[in-house]
Amino acid sequence: MSELTQLQIHLATLGFYPAGPHLGMVNSARNDREVCARAICEVCGWKGLLYKPFVTSTRAYRAFSCCPRCGDCSEF
Numbered sequence: 548m549s550e551l552t553q554l555q556i557h558l559a560t561l562g563f564y565p566a567g568p569h570l571g572m573v574n575s576a577r578n579d580r581e582v583c584a585r586a587i588c589e590v591c592g593w594k595g596l597l598y599k600p601f602v603t604s605t606r607a608y609r610a611f612s613c614c615p616r617c618g619d620c621s622e623f
């Protein structure tokens with residue numbers, strides 16, 4: 548099971564599901580995505596991480612960067 552899959556399962560138990568942020572947070576989401584694209588994986592050194600946003604029905608927002616090569620994920 549990949550780290551991202553485990554993360555999604557964990558977040559689902561907290562009410563989070565994978566989706567872009569709600570209106571009003573679009574600017575921060577765009578910024579987060581750009582930060583991801585420039586980020587370097589702390590584990591394997593890969594440049595250019597994937598942006599993985601999660602939200603809840605109560606409008607909470609958490610964003611993670613995930614490495615496409617080794618699968619390491621970390622929260623912003």
Ligand SMILES: [Zn+2]
Nearest residue numbers: 588591614617
């Ligand atoms: Zn990596």
